[in-house]
Amino acid sequence: GESVGLHLPTLSVQEGDNSIINCAYSNSASDYFIWYKQESGKGPQFIIDIRSNMDKRQGQRVTVLLNKTVKHLSLQIAATQPGDSAVYFCAEMPLMNSGYSTLTFGKGTMLLVSP
Amino acid sequence: DVKVTQSSRYLVKRTGEKVFLECVQDMDHENMFWYRQDPGLGLRLIYFSYDVKMKEKGDIPEGYSVSREKKERFSLILESASTNQTSMYLCASSPHSGDGFGNEQFFGPGTRLTVL
Numbered sequence: 001g002e003s004v005g006l007h008l009p010t011l012s013v014q015e016g017d018n019s020i021i022n023c024a025y026s027n028s029a030s031d032y033f034i035w036y037k038q039e040s041g042k043g044p045q046f047i048i049d050i051r052s053n054m055d056k057r058q059g060q061r062v063t064v065l066l067n068k069t070v071k072h073l074s075l076q077i078a079a080t081q082p083g084d085s086a087v088y089f090c091a092e093m094p095l096m097n098s099g100y101s102t103l104t105f106g107k108g109t110m111l112l113v114s115p
Numbered sequence: 116d117v118k119v120t121q122s123s124r125y126l127v128k129r130t131g132e133k134v135f136l137e138c139v140q141d142m143d144h145e146n147m148f149w150y151r152q153d154p155g156l157g158l159r160l161i162y163f164s165y166d167v168k169m170k171e172k173g174d175i176p177e178g179y180s181v182s183r184e185k186k187e188r189f190s191l192i193l194e195s196a197s198t199n200q201t202s203m204y205l206c207a208s209s210p211h212s213g214d215g216f217g218n219e220q221f222f223g224p225g226t227r228l229t230v231l
Contacts (some may be wrong), residue, residue, distance in 0.1 A: 043205055105158040108157055
């Protein structure tokens with residue numbers, strides 16, 4: 001069947017390397033950002049999130065960096081493993097001062113890790 | 116663990132049929148969402164609901180409707196399926212945010228719908 005990975009930018013790395021996946025967002029009012037990982041045939045899975053009052057947040061082997069000046073978000077994966085091969089999506093959401101806000105997703109980046 | 120389940124993983128329907136996609140979450144989340152995912156287009160929001168019997172249009176609601184009669188269940192309805200609705204459909208849920216910042220959405224495994 002069709003893969004969600006078609007037509008996506010692709011990052012190819014060797015096992016053990018560090019990976020950096022970049023995302024440019026468009027809404028200067030966005031205050032919450034999140035990274036998802038989607039493996040073939042599965043729904044997106046949460047990796048890490050960050051609020052606009054931070055510029056860096058670390059998880060297990062992952063770090064998210066936020067630069068609001070240039071509206072740029074990045075996901076760094078340390079010691080990349082074959083199991084990290086997937087499509088990675090960034091998403092943004094403005095602060096919910098009133099009403100309800102929703103996540104806007106980027107198009108995704110495919111990460112290919114070779115042994 | 117939060118679990119979001121979708122009624123079918125694969126579905127094949129004919130043009131003009133009425134199609135129901137069901138989604139159930141078990142974490143008492145207030146918010147529920149329906150997306151479709153197409154190659155090169157990413158995830159696009161169809162409808163969402165922030166409470167029982169409440170619904171809001173997303174970015175691409177045309178040709179779809181939704182129903183939220185119970186908190187844990189959110190249904191997507193294609194009144195008359197068309198071939199351009201062939202896609203992967205993803206359901207998600209999230210809790211209300213207490214401080215105005217966004218919250219993680221938890222996704223189901225998806226339903227791949229083919230309309231012939």
